[in-house]
Amino acid sequence: MKVLGADIGFGYTKATDGKQHQIFKSIVGEANESQFGESLLPGQPLFPRHLIINGQSVFVGELAETQSRGRGFTLDQTQFLTQYKKTLALAALAPFVDSGDPIRLVAGLPISYFRKHKDALTTLLQNRHPVTVVKPGSGEREEKVIYVERVRVIPQPFGSMFNLMLNDVGKPASQRFVSEKIGIIDIGFRTADYTISDKTRYSERGSQSSDSGISVAYTAIANALLEKSGINVELYRLYDGISKGSIKIKGKRYDLNAISQAAFGQLASRIAQEVNRLWADDWDIDAIVITGGGGAALAPFLTPLLEGEVLPVPADQDARLNNVMGYWKYGMNLWGA
Ligand SMILES: Nc1ncnc2c1ncn2[C@@H]1O[C@H](COP(=O)(O)OP(=O)(O)OP(=O)(O)O)[C@@H](O)[C@H]1O
Numbered sequence: 327m328k329v330l331g332a333d334i335g336f337g338y339t340k341a342t343d344g345k346q347h348q349i350f351k352s353i354v355g356e357a358n359e360s361q362f363g364e365s366l367l368p369g370q371p372l373f374p375r376h377l378i379i380n381g382q383s384v385f386v387g388e389l390a391e392t393q394s395r396g397r398g399f400t401l402d403q404t405q406f407l408t409q410y411k412k413t414l415a416l417a418a419l420a421p422f423v424d425s426g427d428p429i430r431l432v433a434g435l436p437i438s439y440f441r442k443h444k445d446a447l448t449t450l451l452q453n454r455h456p457v458t459v460v461k462p463g464s465g466e467r468e469e470k471v472i473y474v475e476r477v478r479v480i481p482q483p484f485g486s487m488f489n490l491m492l493n494d495v496g497k498p499a500s501q502r503f504v505s506e507k508i509g510i511i512d513i514g515f516r517t518a519d520y521t522i523s524d525k526t527r528y529s530e531r532g533s534q535s536s537d538s539g540i541s542v543a544y545t546a547i548a549n550a551l552l553e554k555s556g557i558n559v560e561l562y563r564l565y566d567g568i569s570k571g572s573i574k575i576k577g578k579r580y581d582l583n584a585i586s587q588a589a590f591g592q593l594a595s596r597i598a599q600e601v602n603r604l605w606a607d608d609w610d611i612d613a614i615v616i617t618g619g620g621g622a623a624l625a626p627f628l629t630p631l632l633e634g635e636v637l638p639v640p641a642d643q644d645a646r647l648n649n650v651m652g653y654w655k656y657g658m659n660l661w662g663a
Pocket residue numbers: 334335336337338339513514515516517518539540565618619620622623644645646
């Protein structure tokens with residue numbers, strides 16, 4: 327029995343077995359069996375991005391983004407669950423699974439869909455899933471049964487909380503997170519989730535989802551670019567340009583610094599308003615944690631606007647992984663030896 331964590335976000339799918347992890351864009355596409363295979367260039371992905379599930383040959387992640395003609399990407403919660411989550415989850419888990427061996431899985435859902443989709447997500451994943459994995463580079467095929475014996479679904483931001491609270495064997499390591507009242511702000515690609523852990527207990531009153539994901543800022547940046555360049559850049563293709571400060575479109579370079587600063591600043595003040603209103607009665611919060619990939623990007627703008635002690639975001643870690651690492655630690659806490 328192995329414990330795994332999987333965080334299937336609107337932007338990125340992440341999975342870990344505690345030793346290794348992988349992360350890829352949450353995009354699914356039709357596989358095209360190119361005559362050159364997938365190995366024209368060096369720098370193969372470490373983990374498979376081509377799978378055959380229920381007779382359907384699919385690409386996921388960057389391979390789907392660059393190679394698939396029919397591509398699926400959505401910001402709709404129900405469509406995401408019914409059309410993409412299983413494929414993304416199986417692709418995420420496949421490298422960490424020995425065929426037929428039972429695994430126990432912790433996954434998450436946004437606060438607002440937690441009650442509504444919890445059972446559906448469990449049913450979707452808790453099963454024996456036969457898949458064919460096409461290995462990167464060689465194209466060699468391997469039949470695998472991904473046997474998900476048990477699933478536990480938790481509210482997404484609790485992943486980040488457990489990551490701070492528990493150690494690598496799933497035991498409490500930081501007393502602070504066990505005994506204090508902690509507010510968590512998880513800013514993802516589409517969603518921003520706010521929650522309070524009061525001595526590890528979930529506070530319903532202090533918890534809420536909103537649509538203030540980083541994609542709000544990305545949309546503003548894409549609109550400005552459309553006006554200047556005439557090209558409608560897909561949101562999931564903007565990250566590199568935004569972090570570099572400029573983007574090249576049809577040979578011409580466009581500066582993104584000013585527009586990014588403005589868009590991030592605006593989104594941060596919208597989030598601060600939502601949070602400060604939501605937690606108005608929770609003035610006894612001990613500390614606030616900003617997490618998620620979008621959280622890392624917004625933290626410099628958001629921190630000065632929040633009412634309370636904000637714990638610094640560690641700069642050396644990829645904040646997109648905070649939830650999934652915590653899911654795995656929670657799994658170890660539940661089922662670990
Ligand atoms: N190395 C990186 N590559 C790409 N994006 C990054 C990176 N580091 C931080 N980010 C930011 O992280 C964001 C995605 O964050 P995250 O993975 O937490 O979202 P998600 O969980 O997929 O979305 P949601 O929670 O809404 O479902 C990106 O949109 C980008 O702003």
